Amino acid sequence: MDGSQAVYNTLKQSEINFVVxxxxxxxDNIMKMVEADEDIIHVPVTRxxxxxxxxxxxxxGGKKPAILMQNSxxxxxxxxxxxxxxxxxxxxxxxxxxxxxxxxxxSAQIPMGNATPKVLxxxxxxxxxxxxxxxxxxxxxxxxxxxxxxGTPVGILLSIKFW
Amino acid sequence: MERIDxxxxxxxxxxxxxxxCNIGFPSRELHHLKDSSTHFYMLGSMGLASSIGxxxxxxxxxxxxxxxxxxxxxxxLGSLVTIxxxxxxxxxxxxxxxxxxxxxxxxxxYASTVNLGRVAEAVGFKNNFFFDGNEKELKFKEVLKSxxxxxxxxxxxxxxxxxxxxxxxxxxxxxxxMDEIKKIxxxxx
Ligand SMILES: Cc1ncc(C[n+]2csc(CCOP(=O)(O)OP(=O)(O)O)c2C)c(N)n1
Ligand SMILES: [Mg+2]
Numbered sequence: 001m002d003g004s005q006a007v008y009n010t011l012k013q014s015e016i017n018f019v020v021x022x023x024x025x026x027x028d029n030i031m032k033m034v035e036a037d038e039d040i041i042h043v044p045v046t047r048x049x050x051x052x053x054x055x056x057x058x059x060x061g062g063k064k065p066a067i068l069m070q071n072s073x074x075x076x077x078x079x080x081x082x083x084x085x086x087x088x089x090x091x092x093x094x095x096x097x098x099x100x101x102x103x104x105x106x107s108a109q110i111p112m113g114n115a116t117p118k119v120l121x122x123x124x125x126x127x128x129x130x131x132x133x134x135x136x137x138x139x140x141x142x143x144x145x146x147x148x149x150x151g152t153p154v155g156i157l158l159s160i161k162f163w
Numbered sequence: 164m165e166r167i168d169x170x171x172x173x174x175x176x177x178x179x180x181x182x183x184c185n186i187g188f189p190s191r192e193l194h195h196l197k198d199s200s201t202h203f204y205m206l207g208s209m210g211l212a213s214s215i216g217x218x219x220x221x222x223x224x225x226x227x228x229x230x231x232x233x234x235x236x237x238x239x240l241g242s243l244v245t246i247x248x249x250x251x252x253x254x255x256x257x258x259x260x261x262x263x264x265x266x267x268x269x270x271x272x273y274a275s276t277v278n279l280g281r282v283a284e285a286v287g288f289k290n291n292f293f294f295d296g297n298e299k300e301l302k303f304k305e306v307l308k309s310x311x312x313x314x315x316x317x318x319x320x321x322x323x324x325x326x327x328x329x330x331x332x333x334x335x336x337x338x339x340x341m342d343e344i345k346k347i348x349x350x351x352x
Contacts, residue, residue: 057218061344
């Protein structure tokens with residue numbers, strides 16, 4: 001199974017039914033699968049921070065929310081993660097294309113790529129690094145369980161080699 | 164019109180609508196006027212009231228009323244674009260425009276030179292209201308009757324009412340608000 005299919009399958013298994021997204025080349029296939037799925041509300045957003053606000057509202061309205069984003073978008077969202085998600089203990093599944101990792105061809109991706117795990121650590125957001133589709137199948141449902149149980153965002157960092 | 168009087172006049176017309184209220188003094192003023200389980204007081208995350216309101220509107224059948232501010236909508240203008248495209252018929256976005264960052268000491272915002280109502284129109288919003296701050300002109304019943312998404316631009320005076328900090332914990336605000344949503348959603352089903 002390819003990486004995109006594995007991630008999509010775990011979204012379904014976890015009963016995620018509300019997804020906001022902002023593209024990364026590596027997320028293109030998952031975005032198409034989510035868009036085609038009639039049981040998932042898909043909301044493309046203009047900025048990831050906005051997406052987190054929408055996910056917070058969707059959760060309070062009874063949905064199970066996830067965000068598809070590039071790790072750069074984590075930098076755009078730090079205050080929302082602290083002053084909204086941590087403050088009110090809100091869950092969200094963050095499917096993150098982690099650029100700037102081994103095999104990156106664009107130097108512009110390196111600084112935020114290096115900062116990403118540290119930013120998550122600083123925010124005390126748990127995260128997993130599935131290396132293969134099989135690992136994703138195991139780790140993503142577990143991540144969503146933690147998110148729901150503890151009322152916290154949980155990150156899934158998908159490095160370049162994952163795809 | 165003072166901001167608190169505008170909030171009072173509007174909230175007097177509300178019954179079981181869900182309300183998302185902007186950070187700082189607007190939330191304190193609303194809480195002081197009337198507290199309700201239908202209120203979500205946004206204590207942090209400046210700029211995200213309209214986005215939180217959109218997420219709620221897309222997940223429930225209830226009408227959602229957002230009290231936003233000029234400075235806050237300027238921080239998240241993209242939200243107008245997303246709301247317009249998602250087209251929720253149950254969303255009313257009110258911008259309480261005092262042309263300043265009222266909660267932090269009324270420093271000027273660019274809303275004094277940029278007309279936020281015209282920005283919403285340019286984005287594509289069809290149902291727009293403008294109230295110039297004259298109390299008699301503010302007819303919110305008409306707003307409640309229109310089909311969303313509705314953009315309501317209200318000019319208010321700078322300054323904050325002398326009201327205390329909200330004595331509720333964030334988690335209590337959330338739990339109470341979610342219980343309120345569940346209660347009525349279950350009734351519909
Ligand atoms: C990201 C961020 N920047 C700045 C602040 C400080 N701050 C809190 S409320 C506020 C003013 C908001 O202005 P507006 O939305 O116009 O509302 P008003 O108080 O004028 O009604 C500011 C700047 C903050 N809390 N978060
Ligand atoms: Mg203001």
